[in-house]
Amino acid sequence: MKRGCNMGEVVRRGYVPSDSKEFNEAALQILNNAGEDLYYLLNRNYKIKGASTLIGNHYMLSERQRLALVRAISSQADLEIRKMKECQSPIEEVNIDGFNTIITLEVALSESLLVKGMDGTIRDLAGLRGTYRLIDKTRIAIQYLLETLEEKGIKKAHIFLDAPVSNSGRLKQLILEMSEAYPLEVRVEVINEVDAVLSGLKGVVSSDAIILNKCESWINLNASIIEEKIPSSWCIDFCN
Template identity: 55%
Template structure:
């Protein structure tokens, strides 16, 4: 199997490097300001991105990192502090982020504490050299947490979802976690109605009953060399908002 750097883009080292931080920090503060006042992400990102002459990837990154504070407070309220005995996982969302981490490609720290990627599915997926390791790390972490049951949901319409299902079930043999994998045409819709969800999808986080930030602790503990891009202005803004309250 060929070596693949999932989510890698050559320009990332420049667009998210030290020389771009000041511009991105300023843009992030303006985007938070607008979103807190009811502007939708797309229009606010376009306005701020044009003002600061941001690339499409920089705009997408900020949109992935930033959320209005009303949403952040609600997500924090629903966040599980301890791993439950049963988890429901957004399969592609979780595994792809781990593949990106193992590839040394760009990851983003969101204001809600999640770690997201910019890889994207776009309807297609293929198993790469990092996939098996990502699954092994995921299963190992769930075993360590004492998780008894794990239900993975995979988007049925995405190519190779069946192959990934077979791989997940194969690697789960002999594991103390009872793993099930379901292919479904509307994963977001299903997860939005459930508890104990593992995802970084903002829409699902806003709608689900409760969620567990599994990927962040897994990446920090097992892939400490992962490239996680953070913005100081968002940290300061979060701390200020927390002191001010709702």
């Protein structure tokens, strides 16, 4: 199987026309202030849903702006948990949250909005909701994932895909076909409880906050791929 090549419908994954206005320079100043307030409330044990609603109403934020804050802002306690579990030395085996990883890379390749959270992970605002289709960015996303695994010396990759999501079988087949061109042992499983399984594993590749809090250890692979291979991506940084 040749490395690279494109396929699928031409789509800008995660693109919303109003983002250019809702996340312009003036809006980002408001969002930064809102983020500081949300961080304050989370550190005083407010639940994220209630706190984000309170802050969103106060600053009159749109739904997309509120979602960006929820994806980006974490309590200090959660940040410390994730930092403690983040792999700092090379590892040879990873367990990958398949849709979480590939969709974020597709969004990056589409130059649609991403947010870099306080924990250093990069998250999209696309939302899966049970539907997925392969697009023209899918192959290059998989290519970048496999290339990065090889470059980092990873020998085994276990990729988990959510069974209830449409086209999970087609994505599995494509990943396996493309992986034949790389010196990696790649397994792909389509299962019902991806989050629950990953929450009990080590060497996890995901940006899902709940998984990161529960898993044994994790690697911030998405950020590495996007920052090294997709410099044209549009990412708002809440990390600093």
